[in-house]
Amino acid sequence: MKRVLEGSHAAAEAVRLARVKVISAFPITPQTHIVEKLSEFCSNGSMDAKFIKVESEHSALAAVIGSQSTGVRSFTATSSQGLALMHELLHWTSGARLPVVMVEVNRALAPGWNIWTDQTDSLSQRDTGWIQLYCETGQEVLDTTLMAYKLAEAVFLPVMVVLDAFFLSHTYEPVDVPEQESADKFLPDFEPAFSLDIRNAYTLNQLATPDVYMEMRYDMHLAMEDAKNRMADIENEFSKIFGRKYLPVEPFRCDDAETVFVTSGTITSTCRQLVNDLRKKGERVGLLKIKMFRPFPVKEVCNCLKNIKQVAVIDRNFSFGAGGIFAQEVRAALYGFINPAPCVMGFVCGLGGRDVTIETLTTIYKKAKNREAGQMESVWIDLKK
Amino acid sequence: MRENLKEKELVYSGHLACAGCGAVIAMRFFLNTLGKDTVMVIPACCWSIIAGPYPKSSLKIPVIHTAFETGGAMATGVRAGLDMKNDTKTTVVVWAGDGGTFDIGFQALSGAVERDENFIYVCYDNEAYMNTGVQRSSSTPYGAWTTTTPGEDWKKLRKKNIMGVLAAHRISYAATASIAYPEDLIYKIKKAKSIKGARFLHIFASCPTGWKMASELSVKIARMAVQTNIFPLYEIENGTKYSINFKPKNYNVKEYFMLQGRFKHLKQEHFEKIQEMVDDDWRLLCKKAS
Numbered sequence: 001m002k003r004v005l006e007g008s009h010a011a012a013e014a015v016r017l018a019r020v021k022v023i024s025a026f027p028i029t030p031q032t033h034i035v036e037k038l039s040e041f042c043s044n045g046s047m048d049a050k051f052i053k054v055e056s057e058h059s060a061l062a063a064v065i066g067s068q069s070t071g072v073r074s075f076t077a078t079s080s081q082g083l084a085l086m087h088e089l090l091h092w093t094s095g096a097r098l099p100v101v102m103v104e105v106n107r108a109l110a111p112g113w114n115i116w117t118d119q120t121d122s123l124s125q126r127d128t129g130w131i132q133l134y135c136e137t138g139q140e141v142l143d144t145t146l147m148a149y150k151l152a153e154a155v156f157l158p159v160m161v162v163l164d165a166f167f168l169s170h171t172y173e174p175v176d177v178p179e180q181e182s183a184d185k186f187l188p189d190f191e192p193a194f195s196l197d198i199r200n201a202y203t204l205n206q207l208a209t210p211d212v213y214m215e216m217r218y219d220m221h222l223a224m225e226d227a228k229n230r231m232a233d234i235e236n237e238f239s240k241i242f243g244r245k246y247l248p249v250e251p252f253r254c255d256d257a258e259t260v261f262v263t264s265g266t267i268t269s270t271c272r273q274l275v276n277d278l279r280k281k282g283e284r285v286g287l288l289k290i291k292m293f294r295p296f297p298v299k300e301v302c303n304c305l306k307n308i309k310q311v312a313v314i315d316r317n318f319s320f321g322a323g324g325i326f327a328q329e330v331r332a333a334l335y336g337f338i339n340p341a342p343c344v345m346g347f348v349c350g351l352g353g354r355d356v357t358i359e360t361l362t363t364i365y366k367k368a369k370n371r372e373a374g375q376m377e378s379v380w381i382d383l384k385k
Numbered sequence: 386m387r388e389n390l391k392e393k394e395l396v397y398s399g400h401l402a403c404a405g406c407g408a409v410i411a412m413r414f415f416l417n418t419l420g421k422d423t424v425m426v427i428p429a430c431c432w433s434i435i436a437g438p439y440p441k442s443s444l445k446i447p448v449i450h451t452a453f454e455t456g457g458a459m460a461t462g463v464r465a466g467l468d469m470k471n472d473t474k475t476t477v478v479v480w481a482g483d484g485g486t487f488d489i490g491f492q493a494l495s496g497a498v499e500r501d502e503n504f505i506y507v508c509y510d511n512e513a514y515m516n517t518g519v520q521r522s523s524s525t526p527y528g529a530w531t532t533t534t535p536g537e538d539w540k541k542l543r544k545k546n547i548m549g550v551l552a553a554h555r556i557s558y559a560a561t562a563s564i565a566y567p568e569d570l571i572y573k574i575k576k577a578k579s580i581k582g583a584r585f586l587h588i589f590a591s592c593p594t595g596w597k598m599a600s601e602l603s604v605k606i607a608r609m610a611v612q613t614n615i616f617p618l619y620e621i622e623n624g625t626k627y628s629i630n631f632k633p634k635n636y637n638v639k640e641y642f643m644l645q646g647r648f649k650h651l652k653q654e655h656f657e658k659i660q661e662m663v664d665d666d667w668r669l670l671c672k673k674a675s
């Protein structure tokens with residue numbers, strides 16, 4: 001049924017539909033609406049789940065690791081400082097091979113205090129062994145969260161569903177909320193491969209010597225690689241039932257393009273508009289939306305960008321001493337695969353929630369088309385004097 | 386009371402502890418009393434090693450190892466998961482060192498006790514971070530040498546009163562116990578098992594390696610700690626009802642200190658000061674129990 005929902009509530013609806021059994025979370029703006037809605041679901045009986053109200057995000061993820069280890073579907077949600085506080089346990093979750101799903105709302109990191117959107121929080125967790133999926137719309141948040149459980153449980157790795165603060169978390173849009181019956185058909189009960197149970201005295205997460213540690217990590221690597229294929233199957237299955245599909249990357253009007261934007265999150269919607277406007281003026285421009293950041297869809301990115309002259313990567317994030325993070329990843333993906341490689345230019349904008357408007361993107365387009373940016377550094381857009 | 390705990394042995398020989406390790410004695414009494422329907426959460430501590438490397442285990446029960454500071458939170462999640470599976474038979478236990486309890490894990494423990502989570506939290510107290518090579522903790526007593534309180538910088542601060550802190554949470558049941566008083570320890574384990582909600586056992590567990598003493602002294606030293614009132618045996622119900630389980634005849638603390646290398650730098654004036662602190666603590670405890 002179509003309902004008008006904010007992104008946060010779209011996430012909460014998906015968690016309800018996934019029949020999650022244990023939720024643990026700690027409030028932080030702009031994630032609060034997700035946990036408030038879930039508290040409501042748990043207390044009014046819409047969900048048969050236990051919501052553990054812990055004293056920190058650190059304990060939230062620890063509790064979720066504990067519950068998931070007993071073999072029940074578990075969930076947490078956080079943002080920014082909360083995600084940073086969870087860092088050690090992010091590694092624990094993936095290393096323990098637990099299919100936990102987290103919704104993470106992109107928010108800037110302090111200091112200074114800033115509650116607005118910025119991707120540096122989730123991107124600085126890129127090496128923790130979590131699958132990361134970035135969303136553009138409320139519908140995509142709901143659908144991705146449902147698919148996230150299926151993916152996590154297929155490869156035994158945790159999944160982070162990422163959405164922009166306010167622009168998505170607090171924005172109301174029409175969202176098709178599936179019936180429980182079709183959600184169940186898509187996502188049946190979880191069957192754990194192992195669990196803490198007195199009938200079977202497993203030891204989990206124990207001491208791993210140099211003799212075995214490396215193989216354990218290699219298995220995680222294989223699972224991460226496998227996630228790409230699994231996600232394709234899961235999307236097919238999802239689209240059969242619900243008629244919607246997203247793909248790890250989505251090319252938009254790229255076919256005869258000379259210049260292509262690379263975007264993620266809600267900037268994508270603004271950029272679609274600009275691409276349409278520019279196309280009307282005869283500009284050969286397109287857009288590549290990256291949804292799956294871990295595992296990075298190297299093949300798909302190469303395929304889409306192989307005949308492109310200029311690539312303008314938009315980064316609402318920054319890695320000090322290196323540059324925009326998506327730009328680095330795109331360059332690394334292209335290197336050695338495509339000869340001659342397109343000219344990849346990185347543009348940093350919208351940090352700490354600053355608006356990224358059609359004008360911002362037009363400035364970037366001009367610079368990219370005329371190759372006014374170097375390939376080694378990121379160009380900061382809309383900086384004040 | 387006679388108990389044949391060996392018959393119910395849940396700890397394998399061939400574990401990785403040092404000779405004379407009090408933490409292993411504590412585990413054997415505890416597990417063999419509690420029984421096999423137990424899931425154990427072990428945050429980083431000596432027991433992360435003692436329990437054995439993959440794919441072996443020195444414990445015959447399901448165990449989940451976890452990050453140093455997460456005992457209380459991890460057990461909360463494990464309990465919640467088991468509850469959602471309608472498993473009411475299993476007892477969930479946290480088995481943590483003093484560092485994982487008094488210090489880095491304190492927030493998670495305090496949170497869990499405030500929520501009255503249904504599990505038993507055991508702190509085996511060896512009065513320092515032993516796993517990482519004998520560094521001071523807030524449980525290290527006044528007067529002790531550790532590798533981070535070396536030479537003349539021996540610890541000149543009191544041991545944190547963790548029982549008092551937990552009593553302030555109005556925890557259903559908290560008790561101190563010692564590896565040197567098995568009957569008392571077993572009685573407390575059984576009592577803890579019979580209660581629902583958050584329960585805490587603070588077990589004094591000597592560490593020959595970190596305390597610089599002969600391994601055969603483990604139990605003797607633990608007994609002396611009780612007899613000198615350095616580590617009194619008592620229980621607290623609902624955070625208010627104190628009962629003292631053992632009233633010693635005022636032994637002098639000095640002999641206890643003389644047997645341990647970690648105190649060898651102490652002089653008569655220090656013993657006198659420590660004696661005063663111990664007497665003071667004991668008076669306070671007696672007052673609470675009266």
Ligand SMILES: Cc1ncc(C[n+]2csc(CCOP(=O)(O)OP(=O)(O)O)c2C)c(N)n1
Nearest residue numbers: 429430431453482483484485513514515516
């Ligand atoms: C976050 C974190 N910091 C530090 C460590 C290193 N570390 C592991 S065990 C330990 C000390 C444990 O002390 P305690 O809890 O008293 O147990 P014991 O080793 O004495 O048995 C330390 C410092 C760690 N594992 N994790």
Ligand code: SF4
Nearest residue numbers: 403406431515592594
């Ligand atoms: S260092 Fe101490 S506590 Fe750790 S295993 Fe050795 S004796 Fe036991």
Ligand SMILES: [Mg+2]
Nearest residue numbers: 482483513514
């Ligand atoms: Mg210790």
